[in-house]
Amino acid sequence: MTEKENRRYKVKMACPQCGCSNLTTLSREEIQQRFGDLPNVELDCHECMIKYETARADACPEWDAECLMMQEGKGAS
Numbered sequence: 001m002t003e004k005e006n007r008r009y010k011v012k013m014a015c016p017q018c019g020c021s022n023l024t025t026l027s028r029e030e031i032q033q034r035f036g037d038l039p040n041v042e043l044d045c046h047e048c049m050i051k052y053e054t055a056r057a058d059a060c061p062e063w064d065a066e067c068l069m070m071q072e073g074k075g076a077s
């Protein structure tokens with residue numbers, strides 16, 4: 001296991017309906033399953049149970065940066 005595989009990403013949730021915010025950490029694998037490389041991510045609020053979409057860059061800047069790097073890598077080949 002490399003350090004990169006063990007890396008955990010902070011995901012910030014801010015519910016547009018009840019205004020609660022929540023910080024969670026997900027592994028690379030979990031985040032890939034949930035978000036893939038979409039520009040918007042779908043989150044659900046633990047307080048009022050709604051689902052909402054937010055920009056990936058807002059929810060998880062670290063993951064956004066990784067996705068951009070991956071896209072650049074693809075484009076360059």
Ligand SMILES: [Zn+2]
Nearest residue numbers: 015018045048
């Ligand atoms: Zn809520």
